[in-house]
Amino acid sequence: MDPQNLITLLIILVSNIFTCVQSQTSDLTSWANRNETGKEFGGLWMVDDQLTEGPDPSSKLIGRARGLYGSAGQTDFGLIMALSYVFTDGVYDGSSFSLLSFNPVMKSGREMAVVGGTGLFRLARGYAVANTYQANASGDAIVGYNVTIVTYV
Ligand SMILES: *[C@@H]1O[C@H](CO)[C@@H](O)[C@H](O)[C@H]1NC(C)=O
Ligand SMILES: *[C@@H]1O[C@H](CO)[C@@H](O)[C@H](O)[C@H]1NC(C)=O
Ligand SMILES: *[C@@H]1O[C@H](CO)[C@@H](O)[C@H](O)[C@H]1NC(C)=O
Helix, strand or coil, X not given: CXXXXXXXXXXXXXXXXXXXHCCCCCEXXXXXXXXXCCCCCCCEEEEEEEEECCCCCCCCEEEEEEEEEEECCCCCCCEEEEEEEEECCCCCCCCEEEEEEEECCCCCCEXXXXXXXXXXXXXXXXXXXXXXXXXXXXCEEEEEEEEEEEECC
């Protein structure tokens, strides 16, 4: 079976992993295991992040990234990401792709694996290269993902 379609897209993830520990996510971590930074190895967060059209957080909402972030680096901070990027507007409305990869969040140009998808992303194989536009001390971040996906539909 040959790939039918090569999709490239830039998506913007507006994430609030650390402040959200207190607000909209459920923190699955043993609280004994974390301190005020919330970044310790073993931390696990259920997230529901916005996907927007541009890096301005008030730009159009085109979907949500839902899933898990787990703090998986003992020597440097990084997250294992198991997320479904679900589109709710635009060309990919109703379609989603899944990312499963380690994310060395402090680095630029971090590459992650896209392992599958639904709808227009059915049978997806691909990768994402992420760069942070901005992040602050409380862990709120705006991150761009350049995603390249091969599909068979
Ligand atoms: C909190 O985490 C920081 C960063 O990993 C570490 O330097 C600090 O020692 C920790 N504090 C406590 C009380 O565990
Ligand atoms: C971090 O950025 C977010 C979103 O821009 C903002 O809501 C939050 O107040 C900021 N926190 C700090 C400590 O600067
Ligand atoms: C996405 O790729 C374009 C073209 O290479 C580049 O100009 C842009 O900076 C990249 N964006 C991010 C967030 O990495």
